[in-house]
Amino acid sequence: MSPARRVIICGGGAIGTAIAFFLSRRGAQPIVIERHEVAGSASGKSGGFLALDWCRGTALDRLARRSFALHAALAEELGNPWGYRRLTTYGGYARADDAARGTGGRPWLSAGVTLTGRLGSPQTTALVEPHAYTTGMMRAAEAQGAALRAGTVASLVRSPAGAVAGVTLDSGEIVEGDAVVIAMGPWSILATRWLPLPAVYGYKGHSLIFDTGSAIPAEALFLEYRDSNGEVLTPELFARADGTAWICAISSTAPLPIDPGAVAPDDGAHGRLEAIGRSLSPALASAPILARQACFRPVTEDGRPLIGGVPGLPGAYVATGHSVWGMLNAPATGEAMSELILDGAAQQVDVAPFAPARLPAFDPKRLVS
Numbered sequence: 001m002s003p004a005r006r007v008i009i010c011g012g013g014a015i016g017t018a019i020a021f022f023l024s025r026r027g028a029q030p031i032v033i034e035r036h037e038v039a040g041s042a043s044g045k046s047g048g049f050l051a052l053d054w055c056r057g058t059a060l061d062r063l064a065r066r067s068f069a070l071h072a073a074l075a076e077e078l079g080n081p082w083g084y085r086r087l088t089t090y091g092g093y094a095r096a097d098d099a100a101r102g103t104g105g106r107p108w109l110s111a112g113v114t115l116t117g118r119l120g121s122p123q124t125t126a127l128v129e130p131h132a133y134t135t136g137m138m139r140a141a142e143a144q145g146a147a148l149r150a151g152t153v154a155s156l157v158r159s160p161a162g163a164v165a166g167v168t169l170d171s172g173e174i175v176e177g178d179a180v181v182i183a184m185g186p187w188s189i190l191a192t193r194w195l196p197l198p199a200v201y202g203y204k205g206h207s208l209i210f211d212t213g214s215a216i217p218a219e220a221l222f223l224e225y226r227d228s229n230g231e232v233l234t235p236e237l238f239a240r241a242d243g244t245a246w247i248c249a250i251s252s253t254a255p256l257p258i259d260p261g262a263v264a265p266d267d268g269a270h271g272r273l274e275a276i277g278r279s280l281s282p283a284l285a286s287a288p289i290l291a292r293q294a295c296f297r298p299v300t301e302d303g304r305p306l307i308g309g310v311p312g313l314p315g316a317y318v319a320t321g322h323s324v325w326g327m328l329n330a331p332a333t334g335e336a337m338s339e340l341i342l343d344g345a346a347q348q349v350d351v352a353p354f355a356p357a358r359l360p361a362f363d364p365k366r367l368v369s
């Protein structure tokens with residue numbers, strides 16, 4: 001059988017655009033079909049934090065190390081339009097009650113923040129601006145021959161012999177292809193109506209972007225924070241190359257809306273996050289807020305991503321479920337998927353631990369609507 005050339009990628013997040021980039025680099029013709037906006041979901045709103053070895057001891061270690069190296073190489077090769085930068089990363093703790101007192105560990109931090117150690121060096125931790133990264137990868141893929149289409153994928157098309165032949169959009173239009181990749185992040189669970197796929201769930205997170213100018217050096221912070229009501233939160237704060245600072249701390253189990261464009265923040269989440277951010281650093285205390293964001297990360301039953309062929313259906317693939325490491329692992333996932341589709345096997349990283357067949361198929365009758 002000749003390798004698939006015209007590959008339909010459902011979803012224009014970090015994963016779908018990386019697959020398009022690596023396929024088009026090999027001369028294939030990927031078509032990304034995006035329902036809302038490229039980078040319009042978690043891939044444009046996440047922290048964009050990258051770590052070389054924070055997945056050590058887990059099945060993700062090889063993928064993460066390869067991807068960390070690919071991020072550096074891609075930024076270099078493509079002129080770094082997404083603010084890739086190396087960082088020093090610290091861990092520590094703070095309390096809401098005394099965030100304004102005590103002796104801080106770094107000049108840009110409030111005195112009540114205590115740093116307990118260095119978690120990463122510029123050799124092992126880095127950052128991208130995730131919206132610019134994801135749209136930049138799509139543009140780079142297009143420059144190599146990939147196409148981007150607006151549309152909502154509604155089902156799979158199969159030939160009379162049962163082979164994958166393309167997808168149908170909700171407009172009724174058919175887009176033909178030799179292979180189809182489901183890369184719809186948490187919305188991949190909707191594809192269980194057309195394909196035997198394991199469950200993928202969405203976990204919600206909120207974030208804010210502050211305009212901090214040059215007040216914070218190339219540093220990242222992972223904290224344990226005791227709120228005034230006693231709740232312990234784990235804020236993460238990353239200083240970006242574009243003079244902004246991204247912070248998150250508030251997650252929830254709110255349900256995933258069917259329409260990616262309908263994701264909205266939980267009541268009060270941004271106000272609470274703003275108060276935390278302003279208390280942690282004088283650089284944030286009066287800084288304007290440039291964006292208030294909410295998004296869902298895709299999570300599987302066993303915490304490992306799904307990267308591989310759909311069992312029993314040649315030509316159908318899935319790449320999703322990357323949870324908190326989707327930005328980090330996007331390039332190596334894109335590379336591995338391009339190898340799987342064009343060569344029949346991934347070369348750089350063994351993706352067997354991520355085979356979709358390891359988990360039972362989700363019963364689509366359990367979907368609420």
Ligand SMILES: Cc1cc2nc3c(=O)[nH]c(=O)nc-3n(C[C@H](O)[C@H](O)[C@H](O)COP(=O)(O)OP(=O)(O)OC[C@H]3O[C@@H](n4cnc5c(N)ncnc54)[C@H](O)[C@@H]3O)c2cc1C
Pocket residue numbers: 010011012013014015016033034035036037038039040041042043044045046047048049050151152153154183184185186187188203204205206207248260295296297298319320321322323324325326327328329
């Ligand atoms: C608050 C937060 C912070 C994070 N921080 C980091 C971090 O610092 N580092 C890191 O590595 N990871 C981080 N992550 C995780 C990372 O953001 C995700 O793992 C990653 O973005 C998932 O990418 P994706 O392409 O699978 O999904 P998504 O970004 O959700 O993209 C899926 C796309 O599919 C589209 N789509 C859905 N249905 C259809 C359809 N029927 N037809 C066509 N298109 C469709 C959607 O519109 C969307 O654009 C964070 C996540 C959250 C929530």
